[in-house]
Amino acid sequence: xxxxxxxxxxxxxxxxxxxxxxxxxxxxxxxxxxxxxxxxxxxxxxxxxxxxxxxxxxxxxxxxxxxxxxxxxxxxxxxxxxxxxxxxxxxxxxxxxxxxxxxxxxxxxxxxxxxxxxx
Amino acid sequence: xxxxxxxxxxxxxxxxxxxxxxxxxxxxxxxxxxxxxxxxxxxxxxxxxxxxxxxxxxxxxxxxxxxxxxxxxxxxxxxxxxxxxxxxxxxxxxxxxxxxxxxxxxxxxxxxxxxxxxxxxxxxxxxxxxxxxxxxxxxxxxxxxxxxxxxxxxxxxxxxxxxxxxxxxxxxxxxxxxxxxxxxxxxxxxxxxxxxxxxxxxxxxxxxxxxxxxxxxxxxx
Numbered sequence: 531x532x533x534x535x536x537x538x539x540x541x542x543x544x545x546x547x548x549x550x551x552x553x554x555x556x557x558x559x560x561x562x563x564x565x566x567x568x569x570x571x572x573x574x575x576x577x578x579x580x581x582x583x584x585x586x587x588x589x590x591x592x593x594x595x596x597x598x599x600x601x602x603x604x605x606x607x608x609x610x611x612x613x614x615x616x617x618x619x620x621x622x623x624x625x626x627x628x629x630x631x632x633x634x635x636x637x638x639x640x641x642x643x644x645x646x647x648x649x
Numbered sequence: 650x651x652x653x654x655x656x657x658x659x660x661x662x663x664x665x666x667x668x669x670x671x672x673x674x675x676x677x678x679x680x681x682x683x684x685x686x687x688x689x690x691x692x693x694x695x696x697x698x699x700x701x702x703x704x705x706x707x708x709x710x711x712x713x714x715x716x717x718x719x720x721x722x723x724x725x726x727x728x729x730x731x732x733x734x735x736x737x738x739x740x741x742x743x744x745x746x747x748x749x750x751x752x753x754x755x756x757x758x759x760x761x762x763x764x765x766x767x768x769x770x771x772x773x774x775x776x777x778x779x780x781x782x783x784x785x786x787x788x789x790x791x792x793x794x795x796x797x798x799x800x801x802x803x804x805x806x807x808x809x810x811x812x813x814x815x816x817x818x819x820x821x822x823x824x825x826x827x828x829x830x831x832x833x834x835x836x837x838x839x840x841x842x843x844x845x846x847x848x849x850x851x852x853x854x855x856x857x858x859x860x861x862x863x864x865x866x867x868x869x870x
Binding site: 543546548551552562564583586588589620621633638 | 651670685696726731733734735746748770772774782789800801807810
């Protein structure tokens with residue numbers, strides 16, 4: 531794509547959702563491939579952000595519709611993102627507390643070496 | 650103009666997220682995560698969500714990242730502890746799985762009638778007449794405290810539980826109090842044990858039995 535094409539181009543719901551799913555997939559890759567619990571928790575944050583981006587983009591697509599249903603749907607999508615944000619904060623707090631407790635017990639932050647539950 | 654900003658911030662956020670999952674040092678990952686949150690906040694701004702853009706910076710980049718950096722500081726991992734022995738096959742498998750997931754999502758997006766509808770073709774198009782207030786603090790607050798007040802209260806309970814759980818998990822473990830004498834006698838009688846005293850509790854609360862507690866280790870924590 532040339533620069534002029536980019537300057538004139540618009541972005542639609544498809545591009546926004548593709549970006550969101552790409553971010554989500556990167557988060558999945560981080561959770562599956564890494565051993566450091568801190569990085570795994572950060573990858574979960576990436577996944578939550580991808581979902582948030584998809585929600586906001588879908589709400590923005592509803593805005594262009596006629597009537598009051600579209601703006602209402604957009605507002606509800608953003609309220610949902612606020613809820614996801616609160617859940618993400620709670621998840622980070624509990625996850626990091628578990629990591630600290632596990633570090634005291636095993637002296638490592640490596641998920642492969644924390645194997646007490648498997649006996 | 651919006652489209653350029655969206656594409657640039659989208660590419661930067663994608664690169665930053667890839668760096669988050671590939672850097673070995675979690676501090677570097679955290680810094681790239683801050684960059685990622687900033688670019689996502691810019692995308693929220695373009696997508697007509699100014700309140701969320703501010704909240705993203707305040708809560709994610711401000712609060713959650715400080716929490717992460719505090720934990721990194723408390724752990725103070727040495728460079729040799731950061732080495733991860735991940736088999737190459739596992740990394741390839743993870744890449745294949747996440748790539749397949751992305752392709753599946755892309756296929757679903759392509760098939761979706763919602764995406765194909767004309768109103769979704771251009772997210773930079775001007776909004777309808779009823780929409781100018783959408784995304785402001787007022788609109789989100791009204792929705793949050795009128796129709797969504799029950800989920801809002803439930804989220805507050807969830808955060809309270811998370812606080813209690815985090816405090817409980819990170820509290821230093823104290824030795825379990827010895828049971829009172831009548832209870833001990835009752836347990837001995839009930840078991841019909843030959844030994845007059847029950848076996849002493851050898852393990853600490855969070856430590857396997859038989860492994861001695863090193864005093865220096867306890868002092869560090």
